[in-house]
Amino acid sequence: MFKRTTVQLMFKLIITSVMISMCISCNNTSNNKTASEGKPTVFSDQNVYTDPSSGTTWVPLESVVQSLGLRMHDSENSVQFGYTDPMYEVYPGQLQALALGSSTTLQEAPTRRNGKSYMTLRSLSHLLQTSVYWNQPEHRIEISSLQDAGTPPSNQIQMKSLRATSTTVDTDKLISYAKKYLGVPYEFGAQPYAQSKTFDCSSFTQHVFSKFNRDLPRLARSQGNEGMEVSRNNLNPGDLIFFTVEGRFKSDAIPGHVGIYIGDGKFIHTWGEPGVQISNLDTGYWSDVILFMRSIL
Template identity: 50%
Template sequence: MLNKHSKQKYLAILVGITLILSCGACGNKPNSANSPQPESRPKPKTLNASEQPKQIKQTDEYVPLSSAVKSLGLHMKKSGSKVEIGYTDVMYQVALNKTEALSMGRPIVLSQVPKNRNGQVYMTPQAMTELFGANVTWNKPTRKLSIAQITPPRRIEQQQTAPGGEGRLRAASTNVNRDELVNYAKQFMGVKYEFGAQPYEQSHTFDCSSFTQHVFGHFGVDLPRLARDQGDTGQGVNRSELLPGDLIFFTVPGRFQSDRIPGHVGIFIGDGKMIHTWGKPGVQISDMDSGYWKGVRLFMRRVL
């Protein structure tokens, strides 16, 4: 038991210790300027119109040209800076870093130039719309390209297909022996097909319209390079009026808003057959009155 004097002394010691601890704690209180603070997220800032980040316009978004070409079921060939697109012959042509282009054989000016990125050709949806004559849209979040059916120039869409309709070349020559022309065409049986083929003397290949152009050119008849333009030459004839050497034009179903656009051409050789080039084996003879070709036959023209 502690006496009265000892209790007083003990209490004094406790009070002294308490004061020391209290003062020490006050002296060691963290300095808010030097101690780490808990992380806090800044309050969202509301931007006014002038501060809003600029959005990239859809027309400025470059996407692979091959996506649109594949969607249309067409072919694409790149040679140097030149890019050719079409079905059995060239329908469109662009050049890297240039706004000048060809759409259905007609010169146009694109709003943005095609660009080369990692070996692939890129174009903006707006430039593709101008090239194809069809609305092209790019959904960036889903990375999907949508393209409508091609709308060709009015002059092509209103191509005269009725018998007797006259084109730019009514009768290129009346002195060509039709049998000789057919025999000459047969000399090229088996020559390989190549989309966008260069002149035969250079490439030793044909596409559908370069074949007809080459054959007729041998006899002094100057045909345009592309099937759709060849379809605007000569004079329209009925099936019953066909003669060897007449040109037969075929549609490309589903490629255009109008299926009356020629996308393939062959030469009638008699007996319901034609000579043309198409995939493998290249230049070949096909029946035009049955099977696939009967279903897509469009019209016939006489240029001799």
């Protein structure tokens, strides 16, 4: 009896250790690979609570975002989260939300509890367009892989609307203007530069192109619908390069980062430290996560 009890205790300790390791792994924002392997994201959280009157389960948004390997900016009036720019935005007390650049209506409004933002399982599933499940017996949250955003629109149709309003842009001036911001700090969900003096990846490209009368959408995902897709061999200075977000989405087909090609195998973008920077396109990390490239000039 003593030996069997000891073995059972050791087995429980091993299982507990594995679950803790899974939780730590899921909260590592730089190396979460669960989605790309087709497996659900799973993490334990002691802050989930169920409303006794309605039976509705509320989950802390911060824990969900961390487990998916995304960034988050929580202000008094809104919560933004995404990879290098805000892919999702919700507003405590309001049903309206933004998901991948489109407006959507939640079933239940997000709320704040002990200073943190919470969402119901149903609203979170709707926002992310995937299953979010509370496994009560094991006290853990299970999130299916996020859906991708599909493919960019037809080149032929998109270029018709662009050419109708297109004027010549001096790409040398555009690139010189972009380089003026080298070293400007990166900030996830950055407000307009005049106000914040910071950029995230898509606010940087939006700011640069607006100087040359090119109005780009706010998000990298939406900017990926502009212009005409080009190959690496046909890539010209001033073209936009879009990168995948490895491991965050079901097929890694959603643009999660964007930069501007400046020639000589290099592009300018903003990404963490040191903010706006120039990186190699054909070697190193970025060469392995190129999704597609588009010309909008």
